[in-house]
Amino acid sequence: MSDEQIIFxxxxxxxxxxxxxxxxxxxxxxxxxxxxxxxLSEAAEEILKAHEIQNKLISRExxxxxxxxxxxxxxxxxxxxxxxxxxxxxxxxxDLYKINSKGDx
Numbered sequence: 001m002s003d004e005q006i007i008f009x010x011x012x013x014x015x016x017x018x019x020x021x022x023x024x025x026x027x028x029x030x031x032x033x034x035x036x037x038x039x040l041s042e043a044a045e046e047i048l049k050a051h052e053i054q055n056k057l058i059s060r061e062x063x064x065x066x067x068x069x070x071x072x073x074x075x076x077x078x079x080x081x082x083x084x085x086x087x088x089x090x091x092x093x094x095d096l097y098k099i100n101s102k103g104d105x
Contacts, residue, residue: 003067006057007076010050014079017046021087028094031101036094043087050080 024039054077057067067073 004072006053007070007072010053010076011079013046013050013053014076014083017043017050017083018079018086020046021083021090025090025093028097031097033094033098033101036097040087040091040094043083047080047084047087050083054080 020039020043024036024043027033027035027039060066
């Protein structure tokens with residue numbers, strides 16, 4: 001697999017994670033906290049996949065098999081960090097929705 005294909009896999013996983021996190025937020029808005037929790041778990045799995053790819057790239061570099069730092073690689077890292085941040089913030093927002101929904105009882 002080429003370096004570009006490996007990098008695109010990070011972008012795909014990060015995009016999937018971000019989409020799942022925002023779907024979780026939508027579920028929470030509707031009061032469907034079971035779906036929200038499940039979707040957040042799926043987002044976490046996608047982030048883990050991206051991290052595993054990232055760790056392989058770091059290991060390669062540590063073993064002297066570095067790759068050129070390209071705009072595409074920087075773009076992938078940006079996507080991954082944005083997905084992680086989105087998931088973390090959305091998790092907190094869902095907790096707030098849960099607290100707010102208890103006040104409606």
